[in-house]
Amino acid sequence: MTVRSVSGGLLVQTRDNTSVDDCDLKVVTRKQPSAAELTDMKLAAKVAKHVKSNAIIYVKDGATVGIGAGQMSRVDSARVAHRKSIDAAQAAGIEGALTRGSVVASDAFFPFADGLEALVEAGATAVVQPGGSMRDQEVIDAADAAGIAMIFTGMRHFRH
């Protein structure tokens, strides 16, 4: 059990002991993720569980290349992480953004297509997210339009 206090009370819940490894993964786009992308997507999803919402995690070759945390809108988390990855690329002597050619995990669904479009702009090639939005179809359409792969896990990982 985990506990946190609020004015006049204690909030109690079971620990989030779930993992993307236990999820039934569903590819919702025309494009299938490659095996390498899938490995990185799982890493991104595991990290996303530990990042304050809204969490957007870019991963490439077994390492995070951009982490967007604690923003009040998902699209901003996507942009913050992208922006920071440009600085990190510069520090590492790499041109452009580290997020180019990465995969992304989101801790919760995209309420609108704009968040997904921000990932595409950052250079993401595949996305893993829980799904479950009223506008999932719009988000899937945006992914198909950009030619990227997307997986739904059915498992949300808010962390506040």
Added chain:
Amino acid sequence: MNHSKTVKVGRALLSVFDKAGMVDFAKGLSAAGVDLVSTGGTHRLIADAGLTVREISELTGFPEMMDGRVKTLHPKVHGGLLAVRDNAEHKAAMDAHEIGGIELVAVNLYPFEETVAKGADYDTIIENIDIGGPAMIRSAAKNHAYVTVVVDPTDYPAILAAIAETGGVPFDMRQRLAAKAYARTAAYDGAISSWFAKAINYPEIPYRSFSGQLAEVMRYGENPHQWAGFYTTGDARPGVASAKKVQGKTLSYNNINDTDAAFELVSEFDPVKTAAVAIIKHANPCGVAVADTIIDAYRMALRTDPVSAFGGIVAINREIDAATATEIVKVFTEVIVAPSATSEAIEIIAAKKNLRLLLTGGSLIRKPTG
């Protein structure tokens, strides 16, 4: 209430599971002329030390029975603890029923929490719920106007010192000991109810208590104007609470919170399959990587956001080796947490006096529920 008085200890009842310090305490009391009464194993220990001590059954006139379930639950014990000495009616009752006053009780309890932590079966756990002990503690603590209650062996020396100095135990000391005693029985009952709710899968139990034991008082909380303490719950989960600090200055409130976030994150990754490193700032990761070696994982994690990693916490899911330690100490880091470290790595980290190295002694095995 008997507020100002220092109470002379005429009789002490000693009945402890944890016998640490008990022989010296009993010797000190005996030397101060205190009449000693005791139970079972504690009695044997004190008698073997050559002290004069009576069995509780001598006082009650009742034998210990039912595997020790009933031995101190008797009016001669609880009357002796609860009687208001200045009350004429209470005094008359004591005389009528030949109840002698007990001015000091040293009791600690069957190891319920430890029995649960060891993974004992249901019946063993139930048998380790102490009944007589908490009853005596609660009676004595309620009557702290006249009675001193001791639940923690670390308090023995101060009590002996007070008796030597003032001839008894002063009121403010009795008050603090009584407050501590109720905190102990509350934590004990909290542990019992938490275990019970879990054991029978009753999460919506209408009352909840959470308890812990003070591990450390921090310099301050999240900010310098906030008081903070770290209470550990005894959970067997490897992590910041179970970790041993090998070196470095005291952990702050924020360090503990961030270290927890860091170690929980790397615990997502099975160390047998892959090395994983996470760098954490303000409870958020600013770089995470998996690789064949921890040094590669560290370098890749650091690359994500080297600006934020400054002053961060590094968590590793495998033993820290010398090469990785050398790499980490190049960057200003607050805490390193890992299951273990090689002696070379420990030596390298020791060059940074303020850097804390925490070793959890194990990796977390993710459980499906809890």
